[in-house]
Amino acid sequence: xxxxxxxxxxxxxxxxxxxxxxxxxxxxxxxxxxxxxxxxxxxxxxxxxxx
Amino acid sequence: xxxxxxxxxxxxxxxxxxxxxxxxxxxxxxxxxxxxxxxxxxxxxxxxxxxxxxxxxxxxxxxxxxxxxxxxxxxxxxxxxxxxxxxxxxxxxxxxxxxxxxxxxxxxxxxxxxxxxxxxxxxxxxxxxxxxxxxxxxxxxxxxxxxxxxxxxxxxxxxxxxxxxxxxxxxxxxxxxxxxxxxxxxxxxxxxxxxxxxxxxxxxxxxxxxxxxxxxxxxxxxxxxxxxxxxxxxxxxxxxxxxxxxxxxxxxxxxxxxxxxxxxxxxxxxxxxxxxxxxxxxxxxxxxxxxxxxxxxxxxxxxxxxxxxxxxxxxxxxxxxxxxxxxxxxxxxxxxxxxxxxxxxxxxxxxxxxxxxxxxxxxxxxxxxxxxxxxxxxxxxxxxxxxxxxxxxxxxxxxxxxxxxxxxxxxxxxxxxxxxxxxxxxxxxxxxxxxxxxxxxxxxxxxxxxxxxxxx
Numbered sequence: 001x002x003x004x005x006x007x008x009x010x011x012x013x014x015x016x017x018x019x020x021x022x023x024x025x026x027x028x029x030x031x032x033x034x035x036x037x038x039x040x041x042x043x044x045x046x047x048x049x050x051x
Numbered sequence: 052x053x054x055x056x057x058x059x060x061x062x063x064x065x066x067x068x069x070x071x072x073x074x075x076x077x078x079x080x081x082x083x084x085x086x087x088x089x090x091x092x093x094x095x096x097x098x099x100x101x102x103x104x105x106x107x108x109x110x111x112x113x114x115x116x117x118x119x120x121x122x123x124x125x126x127x128x129x130x131x132x133x134x135x136x137x138x139x140x141x142x143x144x145x146x147x148x149x150x151x152x153x154x155x156x157x158x159x160x161x162x163x164x165x166x167x168x169x170x171x172x173x174x175x176x177x178x179x180x181x182x183x184x185x186x187x188x189x190x191x192x193x194x195x196x197x198x199x200x201x202x203x204x205x206x207x208x209x210x211x212x213x214x215x216x217x218x219x220x221x222x223x224x225x226x227x228x229x230x231x232x233x234x235x236x237x238x239x240x241x242x243x244x245x246x247x248x249x250x251x252x253x254x255x256x257x258x259x260x261x262x263x264x265x266x267x268x269x270x271x272x273x274x275x276x277x278x279x280x281x282x283x284x285x286x287x288x289x290x291x292x293x294x295x296x297x298x299x300x301x302x303x304x305x306x307x308x309x310x311x312x313x314x315x316x317x318x319x320x321x322x323x324x325x326x327x328x329x330x331x332x333x334x335x336x337x338x339x340x341x342x343x344x345x346x347x348x349x350x351x352x353x354x355x356x357x358x359x360x361x362x363x364x365x366x367x368x369x370x371x372x373x374x375x376x377x378x379x380x381x382x383x384x385x386x387x388x389x390x391x392x393x394x395x396x397x398x399x400x401x402x403x404x405x406x407x408x409x410x411x412x413x414x415x416x417x418x419x420x421x422x423x424x425x426x427x428x429x430x431x432x433x434x435x436x437x438x439x440x441x442x443x444x445x446x447x448x449x450x451x452x453x454x455x456x457x458x459x460x461x462x463x464x465x466x467x468x469x470x471x472x473x474x475x476x477x478x479x480x481x482x483x484x485x486x487x488x489x490x491x492x493x494x495x496x497x498x499x500x501x502x503x504x505x506x507x
Contacts, residue, residue, distance in 0.1 A: 001422050001423030001432075002419070002420050002421050002422045002423055002424075003421065003422065003423030003424040003425075003432070003433070005423075005424065005425070007425065008425040008426070008427070008428055011317065011318070011424060011425060012317070012318060014318065018318060018319075018367070019323075019367060019368060019369040019370075019372075020364075020367050020368055020369060020372065020420055020421050020424075021369060021372070022369070028369050028371050028372070031369065031371035031372050031374070031375050032371040034371070034374075034375050035334075035371045035374040035375060038334060038337060038338075038374060038375070038378050039337075041337075041341060042337045042340070042341065045340065045341050045345075049340075049344050049345040051344070051345070
């Protein structure tokens with residue numbers, strides 16, 4: 001499950017991060033690496049796209 | 052006295068928040084106006100922009116007359132009563148009574164729907180919802196330009212902007228809506244509720260309306276280039292600004308509440324809406340830029356595609372997840388737009404690809420990337436099927452079918468498309484009486500008849 005909370009009460013009374021996979025830092029670390037790859041791809045494409 | 056002042060401050064903060072968020076939302080219409088005007092050819096610029104402008108009136112007035120009541124009266128139906136002036140509150144359950152208490156404030160004759168010092172919120176909520184409704188109607192506007200009759204467009208805009216999407220909102224974007232209470236549906240930024248409904252409604256209309264004359268030669272699409280792409284790009288930038296207001300107005304900030312919540316009553320932060328919208332915008336632009344190989348029109352539309360792709364779960368997604376999903380949605384958008392064009396559907400602004408396609412996948416994604424969140428006591432958590440079923444109801448039952456059927460009926464009565472002569476001559480003359488750029492025509496006509504330049 002993507003939710004870091006098991007119950008409604010946990011979610012409603014949360015005091016820290018409420019985003020998905022907050023309890024699985026590896027998932028967000030992988031997504032962060034992908035985000036960095038997107039940025040690199042963007043710069044590379046800016047040089048290679050020609051019409 | 053001090054308590055009264057504190058109470059007033061709470062009300063004023065709430066009232067002001069929705070007031071200014073709605074004013075910012077009006078920039079979406081400024082953007083649509085410029086965006087469509089730029090996309091049109093010079094012979095259709097004024098007619099295109101006036102048609103878009105009239106959406107404010109067609110949807111705004113009908114949303115006052117019946118749209119706001121539909122939003123408040125339909126959430127429980129068909130699994131509960133349809134709430135309206137005929138309802139006897141004594142026969143209602145506790146939940147239905149709570150919903151009915153809001154419904155009675157939304158009739159056009161209700162004393163809450165005007166200056167009322169006892170209620171600072173109903174009319175400001177109407178203001179925000181009316182802007183949502185106008186946005187939904189406007190999404191169709193650009194796709195059908197250069198060949199639709201203004202009257203036909205206005206009727207379609209009312210069906211879409213004051214009826215179809217409002218039912219979707221009552222069911223899926225309302226505290227008591229059965230999409231949420233029965234299925235656990237979550238759509239914070241209205242991916243399916245606004246964008247999916249309107250994008251698929253447009254698809255239905257376009258199938259009946261047909262392409263512009265000259266768009267297809269021997270069955271192959273021919274580019275009809277915008278007359279002013281810079282104006283279109285500035286328009287889309289204004290739409291981006293308006294979307295910050297749109298998404299902020301999706302938050303619920305009530306006087307006396309301990310915090311800001313979503314429409315479903317779950318916790319959220321306004322700050323993360325700002326950061327996530329910005330990240331989706333930036334990643335969406337990159338996705339479409341890469342996918343379309345730098346096409347300016349698709350690249351800037353990618354910002355919107357990115358925001359719509361993450362709209363449903365924007366309050367729950369982490370920042371890196373926002374970037375990846377927005378990139379993917381916007382990357383796919385130009386492919387979908389080109390596919391739609393190849394199969395003979397002339398969607399001038401790519402409304403189906405941006406709003407329909409990205410809205411549909413955006414509404415499904417929380418079923419994977421926000422699965423398991425419980426939103427209210429006793430209702431199912433967010434799940435894949437709980438997202439998929441309402442998303443399909445929005446796009447097919449409340450979008451495509453009403454769009455196709457209403458356009459089909461209008462077409463049967465000759466109320467949908469302008470004549471071939473009018474289309475070839477340009478709609479500016481037909482609808483407005485003159486062109487947007489009169490110097491271009493006058494210089495040719497007057498050159499023959501003008502007095503000779505006096506010699507000096």
